[in-house]
Amino acid sequence: MGVSTDAILFYGICFEELGTGEYPWEIGYDGYDEWMASLYGLEPPEGDYSEETRPKYNRYWNEKQKILKGTGLEIGYHCSDQYTMYYLTVKDSEIRAHRGYPESLKTLEIGEDWDAKIRDFCERADFGKDENVGWWLVSWWG
Secondary structure (H helix, E strand, O other), X not given: OOOOEEEEEEEEEEHHHHOOOOOHHHOOOOOHHHHHHHHOOOOOOOOOOOOOOHHHHHHXXXXXXXXXXXXXXXXXXXXXXXXXXXXXXXXXXXXXXXXXXXXXXXXXXXXXXXXXXXHHHHHHOOOOOOOOOEEEEEEEEO
């Protein structure tokens, strides 16, 4: 079993830099994708999953994927599998160089709608105006 050491370049925000002390999805949500979908108005179905509730859960999962894909944003992770840290990235901006496989950078230009996507997300998440939006270089050891 090997160890992966990756470099990750992205345009977005590092959650640690927001100074909130904890990740918002750790309180009352089943993961960051559920939390993120709730910011866009989708709440999970009530009740346990069963044969009877399967159709409403399937509708929820399909709608959640549609919302998450439509944002153009993604929550990623960095640091290590022993101490995972998270970031929000514009999907189109992320470049990951796996150990031994260099990636070339064509440009560091910011996409036309990237700031608007992040600003909308920060407002929905009640992060306010975040001065930490920009290019970040992080690493992953795991």
